Amino acid sequence: MQTKPFRIGTRGSPLALAQxxxxxxxxxxxxxxxxxxxxxxxxxxKGDRITDRALSEIxxxxxxxxxxxxxxxxxxLDFAVHSSKDMPTKLPEGLFLSAYLPRxxxxxxxxxxxxxxxxxxxxxxxxGSSSLRRQAxxxxxxxxxxxxxxxxxxxTRLRKLADGEVxxxxxxxxxxxxxxxPEIPTELLDPSEFPPAPAQGAxxxxxxxxxxxxxxxxxxxxxxxxxxxVSCERAFLGALDGSCRTPIAGLATxxxxxxxxxxxxxxxxxxxxxxVEIEGSRTEAAVLGARAGGTVRSAAGSDFFDSWx
Numbered sequence: 001m002q003t004k005p006f007r008i009g010t011r012g013s014p015l016a017l018a019q020x021x022x023x024x025x026x027x028x029x030x031x032x033x034x035x036x037x038x039x040x041x042x043x044x045x046k047g048d049r050i051t052d053r054a055l056s057e058i059x060x061x062x063x064x065x066x067x068x069x070x071x072x073x074x075x076x077l078d079f080a081v082h083s084s085k086d087m088p089t090k091l092p093e094g095l096f097l098s099a100y101l102p103r104x105x106x107x108x109x110x111x112x113x114x115x116x117x118x119x120x121x122x123x124x125x126x127x128g129s130s131s132l133r134r135q136a137x138x139x140x141x142x143x144x145x146x147x148x149x150x151x152x153x154x155x156t157r158l159r160k161l162a163d164g165e166v167x168x169x170x171x172x173x174x175x176x177x178x179x180x181x182p183e184i185p186t187e188l189l190d191p192s193e194f195p196p197a198p199a200q201g202a203x204x205x206x207x208x209x210x211x212x213x214x215x216x217x218x219x220x221x222x223x224x225x226x227x228x229x230v231s232c233e234r235a236f237l238g239a240l241d242g243s244c245r246t247p248i249a250g251l252a253t254x255x256x257x258x259x260x261x262x263x264x265x266x267x268x269x270x271x272x273x274x275x276v277e278i279e280g281s282r283t284e285a286a287v288l289g290a291r292a293g294g295t296v297r298s299a300a301g302s303d304f305f306d307s308w309x
Contacts, residue, residue: 005039006217009068009080012042013153018178019203020081023101023221030220041077043067065206069095072206078214079207083175084199084230087206089238097204098215099222100230104174104201106251108134108194109185112168113161116186118142121167128157128166132268136247137194138170139270154179174201195249195264198233202226225254228282232289236263239293241305250292252285259285263292265300274300 006027010020017040024038044067068080069092084100091097115121118141128150129135135147150157150169154176161169168186176184207214232252240248247270250263259282266273274296280288297305 005037006078006214007076008038008040009071009077010040010042011068012044015083015154015175015179016081017042019083022178023081023203023205026101026221027217031217041071043071069206072208078211079205079218082204082206084202084204084234085172085197087199087204087234089234091206094209095206096209098207099205099218100226101203101205101221102223103226103229104177106196106201107173107191108189108196108200109171109173109176110168110187110189111158111161111171111184112186113164114167118145118168118187118189121145125167126165128160128169131170131197132245132247133197133249133266134170136266136268136270136273137249140266140273141194141270143270154181158184172196172200191251192262195262196251198237198248198250198263199230200251202230204230228252228259228285229254232259232261232285233263235286235289236261236293237289239290240265240297250289252289254282257282259288261288261292263289263296265296265304267304272304274304 008020008024010016020040024040027033027038028035065082065087068077071077072080072095073092087097110118112121114125118138121142123144124146126146126148127138128148130149130151138145138147148166150160150166154171157169160166173185173188176182205218207218229252233250236250237248240246247266247268250261252259252261258279260279262275262277264273264275276292276296278288278292
């Protein structure tokens, strides 16, 4: 019988805290446990502390997870809550993604200051984004636009936008909704034209392999559709490097026993891309994602990947 509170690790941003709180609320309902049985433990990560450079320059996605994973491995945390798209494809030995909450809206949101949509922005406008995928897709649609690296918390980026540093910025609509700001976007981008990052909109939970007590607790809130879809998308990432140095998009959708996946890789300037579509049984979600990654890798050739370096 659990007597001490379960310790939930999270970053300290407003979005991360909202995600940890949602996880706690779902666990309370699923198990009939009071709030005091779940302690949210806030840790600062290197990715939070360094905000003046692109992630690709300082080490990639693992900068948002290392401190949390160290405490998971030491037993100081019972599990950690993350934005799934922040997770490296390779996790530390002994840890795994054990559960996903139901996925939110996967679309990217434009927040425009001088025009509401990407297509309506004036010639030579400046758009801020920290995502290489978004940067490449923007350049693909509007090669005349000046795209600059734009990091920081959501409110920080919105303040920079209001101060006139850029004409527009792009954010995940899921994050804005979780922060109670669904009215902010001036445009929501169609995923068929502006595909999302793999795992965008999904909250994942990381825990220790073999920790039956914790993993049984988490299994009660695991959304199987999200689990299978994101497993497919992460396998696609894994076959293509999947770091923050690479513009990669991908989205899997589950329909009954079937899963469909569409993925894309781009050069950073958005001038060249290769896409792939695949479908099959959801029981082979990860296999299908890896196969899709192999397909576009073969089609693109080594010179395409040299452009990423």
